[in-house]
Amino acid sequence: MSIFGFGASASLNLTLSPPPSGEFKDIGKPNTVSSTKDGPPPLANDSPEVRKVPIYTGTDKVEGTLSLTLPQGKKLDHLGIKVELIGRVEMFYDRGGVHDFTSLVKEVDAPGTIYDSKEYPLSFDFEKPYESYRGLNVRVRYFLRATLSRNYSGNLTAEKEICVQHITNEPEINNSIKMEVGIEDCLHIEFEYERQKYGLTDVIVGKIFFLLVRIKIKHMELAVIRRESAGSGQNIYNESETLIKYEIMDGAPVRGECIPVRLFLKGVPGELTPTYRNVGNRFSLKYYINLVLVDEEDRRYFKQQEVTLWRKVLG
Amino acid sequence: MSAQEEQIKYLTEATKKVKEHAFYMKRAIDANDLDTTLSLAADMLRELKTSLLTPRNYYELYMSVLDSLRHVEDFFASLNAAGTPVVEIYEKVQHCANVVPRLYLLIAVGGVYIKSGEAPAKDILKDLIEMVKCVQYPTRGLFLRNYLSQTSRDKLPDTGSEYEGVGGNVKDAYEFVLQNFSEMNRLWVRLQHMGGDKSTRKKREKERQDLKILVGTNLVRLSQLQGVDTDCYRDVILPEILKNVVECKDTISQGYLMDCVIQVFPDEFHLATLETFLTTCTKLKEKVNIRTILQSMMNRLSLFGEGEGRIPPDLDAFRLFNDCITKILEERSNLDLAEILRLQTSLMQFALKCYPGRLDYVNYCLGMCASVLSATKSESLDETSVAEVEELLSIPLSSLALQVLDLQQYSELLTYLPYENRRQVATILVRSTLFSGGSLDSVEKLEKLFKAITPLIKDDEKESSGAPEKDEADEAALAEFKEEQTLVARLVHMMKSPDTDVQFKILSMTRKHFGQGGVKRIGHTLPPLVFAGLKLAHKVKKRELDAVKVQNKLKALKEKQEKIEQERKERQAKKAADPEYEPPGPLEDIVMPDESAIPKPPATSCRKVFQFLHEIVTAMAVSYPDLSLKLFLQSAVAADNCKFKAIAYEFMSQAFILYEDELTDSKAQLRALVLMVGTLLSCSNFEKDDYDALITKTTQYAAKLLKKPDQCRMVTLCSHLFFVGSAEDANHYHDPKRVLECLQRALKIADGCMASSAHVHLFVEILNHYLYYFELHNPLIADKYLTGLIALINEHIDSMDHGEQRTEVEGMYRNTLRHIARKKEEEETKEKFKSIVV
Incomplete structure (x- = not known):
């Protein structure tokens, strides 16, 4: 607009009131110190800068202000100002695709002329069905977009990202995982994890009981694996990430030995999210713990178990 | 590169890396940066993951890591002091993905955690002891647990400790240590079975020996717990330890741990649990040297018995040990003879020290050996067994001396020894008899003694050894022989019976035995016998004189009594004749002394003693003219003192005959003459004619000197x-x-x-x-x-x-x-x- 020498032009600005939770999330920040090597690759199509984004739960009202700033003495003709709230699944594989699962539009001003800077209060009260998610192939985003439409010169827009997280209640049924596995006449173990479902900051506690050991075990580890499956039907894209290999035993136990397991999920690099099942028929995200025994010839014996993660607190 | 050079290389490299990480880690500590510190500490600790080093070198590495780990501990403590709850750090260190560094860090924080009092000590200890299970590799596990043991040492909720109370009690403390002990023992035993063929077994065993102290330390910790009293030790601690010992079924471990138990726990505990301990001994593996275990336990108890303490009378320690030994002998058919003898020897030693009065115990042990020996049937014993029997027989001597002769089994056992060894034992027997200072006052006692020391008294019938030949160049043997004979000779001075008759019998018997010794021995053994005889002669003389005196007195008394009796009769007669008669005064009553109180004259007369002396000296005369001459002269003086003129003359004349017949050396003649003159001068009871003859002869000899x-x-x-x-x-x-x-x-x-x-x-x-x-x-x-x-x-x-x-x-x-x-x-x-x- 200033190309034509009109000087300072009008601008739109979206400001969000602090969310009811009062929580913010740093997006784009490297996860933890130790994750630099093993962490997930940076997201495609993502801004590299670190920013603070307010966190909302599924039912929180999103409130804020849209301010229109006009230079002194100018007037602005417009065809109307609207603010949209969009919930969107973005896919990066197979030519990708963008699917808005939520789109709310609010007319904040009818077409006309504005002579002075102006502020419009905003309030969106709507269902946010999915959590924000930044995966390898999939991203779930929520954002507000304000648009001022004009005839000749282009529209004025402003965007603001928000983060949605769902707090779940403690699952009522939460059985332990208990299983006896083995290779005949070689190795028999019984493992037990206290629960099947874990909060994101919980500790996986369990024990491995060795019933028969005929192989020379070098060590044993517990891996946390995240599997993202996007698409449906024949076009499913699975992407697995090992978030951590947590060594839980050094050396070879003898028969009758019982090795404790204790893994702090908090210490797992790569941000953990709750388990997502079939988000908008587009993707799922599951977590597994994989018990791996490695023998002296580096052969690996493993057993994978799904665990369900859920969110206790925002963050 | 040799294995050793390789080891050095590995160690140097690892130590270098540790130092490097430690350097950066300390920087991070200075910067108060917990995350970086933890990550660098983990890097440093990861060096301890190596499996390349031998235990010794691993220890070196471990020590250098621990050096730096102390800075981390201090850092944790300072963070806590500045307000960080320890539990946060405790959780944080567990994010480390490697198990070895994670657990070292966990223990390091654990120590600070207990000290902070944020959680009860017992809970933290329980958590730590559970988590360290994750290291199952023997060497690494042992060292990790050693670190745990070290860190927790001053933080156990022992009785009287600052952590007692909320932090737990002594039960928590000992359960913790016991569990660590049990697990460490298992790891240690497992090291033996880490694969490899027979050739590496020796190496493994050596490595295990290097590591044993790590396991034993736990027992030391247990013994240091203030809250563990005798009851607790008896009911909980010891049974648990022994259970581990028995169940591990490992020779090295069993031997070491049993010894540890003996060494680290106090005597009172052992006394309270002796039976349990000994029962366990019988359950150990065959290759475990039970003898050394029993021996050290017995030593321990006998030291206790000798010191301030006393073995309680209701504890029959001897029986317990004996039962144990008996059981072992029953169950282990492969024990060789020497080992069995050694076992009995130590048992006997124990009995001697702890039950000084119980000769039956000693006799019992000797009997056991005798029966074992008789069962072996083989003609001659092997060298070690002979040495053992010799030892067995020598040991009781130092404390019992002559009393051993009262042990029936003692002399029987002696017969199993070859002449040479019997001689050794005999020497010790004589020595200790001399040392004991008792008196040999009965013929029976002496008979036994002489039987036992036969090898010193006479030559072996089969072999001609014993007294070495004169011309033999072996001076040492000669010196030894001399010494032995001197010892035997000294025995004579211990033959002291208050009764001259018994004394005479003793001397006669001794003479009979000494007489069999041959020419070489009698030169040493008979002279003291002569002097003993001379002493006896004086005593007998005195007794004879006393007897005569008493008889005279008695006679006088009797006469007096008769007189009084007569007087009484007269008075009675007078009274009968004249009833008015008043006796001039009462009559004295003579009380005759009690028959038994009257000293009896000796059965052996003084004359007989001199006769005995004469025989002895005469027997020596030919072989030892010089010496015999002196003895004759000495006897002459004694006889003269006793006023036996004829006997004295006889002794003198014998001396003169010797002078004439045997003394050819002019110097010897001179010496003899001086003595003869001296003797004659000190005699005062010769008949004049006899004296004339003697002095004339002497003077003639003098004039004929060369x-x-x-x-x-x-x-x-x-x-x-x-x-x-x-x-x-x-x-x-x-x-x-x-x-x-x-x-x-x-x-x-x-x-x-x-x-x-x-x-x-x-x-x-x-x-x-x-x-x-x-x-x-x-x-x-x-x-x-x-x-x-x-x-x-x-x-x-x-x-x-x-x-x-x-x-x-x-x-x-x-x-x-x-x-x-x-x-x-x-x-x-x-x-x-x-x-x-x-």
Whole structure:
């Protein structure tokens, strides 16, 4: 607009009131110190800068202000100002695709002329069905977009990202995982994890009981694996990430030995999210713990178990 | 590269890396950066994951890591002091993905955690002991657990500790240590089975020996717990330890741990649990050396028994040990003879120390050995077994000495030893008998003793060893033989019976035994017997005299009694005749002494003793003429003292015969003569004729000596035989004429010695004798002889060569003259000496 020498032009600005939770999330920040090597690759199509984004739960009202700033003495003709709230699944594989699962539009001003800077209060009260998610192939985003439409010169827009997280209640049924596995006449173990479902900051506690050991075990580890499956039907894209290999035993136990397991999920690099099942028929995200025994010839014996993660607190 | 060089290389590299990480880690600590510190500490600790190092080198590495880990501990403590809850750090360190570094860090924080009091010590300890299970690799596990043990050492909720109470109690403390002990033992045992063939077994065993202290430390910790009392030890601690020991079924572990238990826990605990301990001993693996275990336990208890403590009387320790040994012998058929003997030896040693009065115990042990030996059937024992039996028999000697002879089994066992070893034992027996200082006061006792020390008393019947041949070059053997015989000889001085009859029997019996010893032995053994006999003779004499005195007294009493009896009868008669008769006074009542209180005359007469002595000396006479001569003379003096004139004469004549027949060496003759003269002078009871004969003979011998100076001196000396006692004495013997003859003869002989100018010396000596007789008023020794002799000396003394000899003579002469001068001045002798011209 200033190309034509009109000087300072009008601008739109979206400001969000602090969310009811009062929580913010740093997006784009490297996860933890130790994750630099093993962490997930940076997201495609993502801004590299670190920013603070307010966190909302599924039912929180999103409130804020849209301010229109006009230079002194100018007037602005417009065809109307609207603010949209969009919930969107973005896919990066197979030519990708963008699917808005939520789109709310609010007319904040009818077409006309504005002579002075102006502020419009905003309030969106709507269902946010999915959590924000930044995966390898999939991203779930929520954002507000304000648009001022004009005839000749282009529209004025402003965007603001928000983060949605769902707090779940403690699952009522939460059985332990208990299983006896083995290779005949070689190795028999019984493992037990206290629960099947874990909060994101919980500790996986369990024990491995060795019933028969005929192989020379070098060590044993517990891996946390995240599997993202996007698409449906024949076009499913699975992407697995090992978030951590947590060594839980050094050396070879003898028969009758019982090795404790204790893994702090908090210490797992790569941000953990709750388990997502079939988000908008587009993707799922599951977590597994994989018990791996490695023998002296580096052969690996493993057993994978799904665990369900859920969110206790925002963050 | 050799294995050793490789080890050094690995160690150097690892240590270098540790230092590097530690350096950056310390920087992070200075920057107060917990996350970085943890990550660098984990890097450093990861070096401990190596499996390449031998335990020794791993220890080196471990120590250098621990050095730096202390900074981390301090850092945690400082964070806590600044307000960070320890539990946060405790959780944070567990994010570390590697198990070894994670657990080291966890223990490091754990220590700080307990100290902070944020959580009860027992809970933290329980968590730590559970988590360290994650390291199952033996060496790494052992060191990790050692770190845990070290860190927790001063943080256990022991009784009286600051962590007691909320932090738990002693039960938590010992359960923690016990569990760590149990797991460490298992890891340690497992190291043995880490694969590899037989060739690596030795290496493994060596490595395990290097690591044992890590396991044993736990037992030390247990023993340091204040809250563990005897009951707790008996009911919980020991059973748990022993359960581990038995169940691990590992030779090295069992041997080491049993020993550890003995060493680290106090005596009181052992006494309370002896039975349990010993029962466990019987359950150990066959290759475990149970003997050493039992031995150290017995040593421990006997030290206790010797010290302030006492083994409680209700604890029959001997029986318990014995039961244990019996069981082991039953169950282990492969024990060799020496080992069985060793076991019994230590049991006996224990009995001797802890049950000093219980000879039956000692006898029992000896009996066990005897029965084992008799069961072996083999003709001769192997060397070790012989050594063991010798040891077995020698041990009780030091404390029991002669009492061993009361043990029936002792002499039986002796028979299993070859002559040489029996001799050794006998030597020790004699030595300790001498040392014990008791007295050998009965024939039976001596019989036993002599039987036991037969090898010292006589030669072996089969072999001719024993007394070494004279011409044998083996001086050491000869010296040993001499020493042994001297010891045997010393036994004689211990033969002391208050009853002279018994004493005589003892000596006779001893003589019989010593007599079998052969020529070489009797020279050592018989002389003391002679002296013992002489002593006895005096005693017997005294007893005889006493008996006579008592008899006389009795006789007198009896006579008196008869008199009184007669008086009484008379009085009664008078009374019967005249009822008015009043006796002049009461009659004395004579009480005769009790028959049994009257000392009896000895059954063995003094004469018999002398006869016995005569026999002994005669037996030696041919082989040891010199010695026998002296003994005869000695006996003669004794006999003379006892007023046995004939016997004394007999002894003297025997001595003379020896002189004539056997003494050919002139020096020996001279010595013998001096003794003979001395003996004759000290005897005072000879018949005159006998005495005449003896002294005449002696003088003749003197005159027949080979060397002139000897002749001269001896003749001079013999002169005294003719002038014995002073005129007032009843049995004096004065023959002035002979005295003069002797002296003149001596002078004549001296005169013949001119060549060597020894005559002046002799003259001076003779002058002295003249003077002596002159002073004693020998009527024939006149002043003129003295004057003449002095003139003679004056004449010759100047012609003597200057030298030591002359100085000596001059000195002596000067003194003599000075004496004469003094006599001339003294009032009493003035007159007599006046006429001597100097």
